[in-house]
Amino acid sequence: MFIGGFATFALLYSTQPLLPLLTTTFKISPAYASLSVSAGTAALALMLIPASILSDRLGRVPVMKWALALSAVISLLCVMVSDYHQLLILRALLGATLAGLPAAAMAYLGEEVAPAAQGKAIGLYIAGNALGGMSGRIAAALLTDLGGWRISLLVLGLLGLAAAIAFWRTLPSSRHFRARAAALNRIAGDTRTILADTSLPWLFLTSLLAMGAFISVYNYLGFRLVDHPFQLSQSAVGAVFLLYLIGSWASALAGQLADRHGRHRVQWIMVLIMATGLALTLSDTLLVLLGGVGIFTFGFFATHSISSSWVAHRGKAQRGLATAIYLSCYYLGASFIGSLTGYAWDWGKWYGLSTAIAACLALLMGVVLRLRWLARQQVL
Template identity: 45%
Template sequence: MSRHTNSTSSSSSLQSSSAHAANQQLEQEAAVIESGFIERGKPGYRPTMLALFLGAFSTFVLLYCVQPLMPILSEAFDIDAATSSLSLSVATGMLAVGLLITGPISDALGRKSVMSVALLAAAIFSLLAAAMPSWSGVLVLRALVGLSLSGLCAVAMTYLNEEIDPRYVGLSMGLYISGNSIGGMSGRLISGVMVDWVPWRWTLAVIGIVALVAAVLFIRWLPPSKHFTPRPLNWRNVLSGFAVHFRDRGMPFLFLEAFLLMGGFVTLYNYIAYRLLAEPYSVSQALVGVLSIAYLSGTWSSAWAGSLADRHGRQRIFWLFIVMMLVGLAVTLFSPISLILIGILIFTFGFFAAHSLASGWVGQRATQAKGQASSLYLFSYYLGSSVAGTLGGAFWYWGGWHGVAAFIAVLLLAALAVGALHLRRLA
């Protein structure tokens, strides 16, 4: 018995020592970056991508962990589906508003400091939301979570475009977006499975703790900016920066794509749980959470699409992934649950590929006020999530899943028209 105890203790000590050594190595790599761009395979690339991956992971974990909980929240607070969806919509709505502020702030104060504060604050507000006794209190804290996360969302893509060697921006953006997909999957999976065993408040508290750990690692691993040039923070500079991007031939259409694609994506995941929990499926809440495994397809597709775009050009392949989303949506209209799951998988694959291409496209077209370019893209992205995600509730009451699917199809057809008729012609 003593020998077994000593062996176990020794094994734990070795694991702890290995983890500490790995952490030290990442920090050392982050510290030895020279004045040039961060290149794939060179010191600094690995800690940079791991840190940004964790930031993206935390963002989507914190935002979308409430999606599988919406039916539970409807029962806990005696509210309907559209009202329950506000737990997500207020967060994404405030995130969208915050993006217009935090982008310019990062142009003046720096990238890493703004992102670090954002992640810490969002984790803390999530822990407080778990303790709120009233629905209004939960919504206020969820709104603060969204507002805080705008500090990372507005800046991360700009940091990548400033610090990563241009040859690897497409791949790096894809890896960053894959953190979003894994975060969204994990948030839904953790909350969807845990809520079958523990109260929803404990579920949110666990997710808040996970996000807090991720924020600490982000701060330790992300290298300071080397190519950041401060831009004075005043309203004239802010407005002129916004005006520059709206005069561009492609930017306004990329912003519109963000609104349409994200609106359709969030609407599907908001209301698919209500469909599967009802007759004739009557699946468990845990199985609804397991549906988020479909996000793994987005983890691969975002990196793959970025690499593909580096070789062939975004304008040639972007619209194809919107067609893929439409195909996936059509498959969800069939009754067998196996086909519904396949449709969700195809839809998710296409969405993350399209989002990866569009977000990287914005970064490449922005020649000045890059933080504001990212802010405008993500403002449209999360505004689509907030507006369409809530409107989908009206279509659910009007026509069930077929009503929701019709609403999503309208959004995607508009996105396809913009992509095929306009963005495809851009240089």
């Protein structure tokens, strides 16, 4: 599962560090260039629920295996595009096929891992996501400096294919999966049950806001770092994604803390950490800025890990659909907020962007405090 999460996010976000280069190569705006990321995340968001229903019917393991294999092939096709529109189409197809893995992953872990260890297990899966996202971005930046953006996408596609083969050969079979018919009345009933839950809709909102804020920072960070006063190279900008290592650690740590102290007691602190990191990114001192991005990254992955395990816990019989809705909101936040904040960047550069992100974090804090109150009411 770590390998699967690693490959998924290495492929999905491989164009993110290349956005300034795509802007100049195809003569497009930063906001339009960000669609090379957003097209994939939007397609993934739209396909998560159908993929979840398919995994309920056919099984978690086959859906995840085919999703990763097809995605690796589509990633290799991106090398052959002749214009930006073709790249966008293939990136959207990539997101659509990748959906099968995250749609089934948390349900698979929820079914196969003991409840007392689910927080840690899901934290480790998300740590793989973070490490894959980091490695894909860094490799794309370095390979682009060496041989151009097509070479970088080619190498990442081959690595994705190797990961798919390893995943296919080694993933343990399901022992506790029970197939459920893909009947519309059952799906509608499950959806009503999920939306009637006291906490799940609020958790879906946390995913949308947190991911929207997070992806906005990394989408436009490269534009700031290649500009005055930093003027970093493409490789140096890619190296910034080493901060994702903090996310890998934060995911596992947050899972352990949530298991020990309760999710509602830990989550709001992590949002506060995100806000602190964002404030530090306003500095024009490179080390302070990067420290702020690192703190922001820690807070985000911790928040996401807590929310993910919470959804897997509360989903119960509807766990697969609940996690799919959660992730749909997550990637809709990445695509919608991640592109919309591009206009804030166009308007006020980093200060305009930070204002928009701060608004997302204020809403997010309100949501997690609501979850804290609900959890306390249930305990009391």
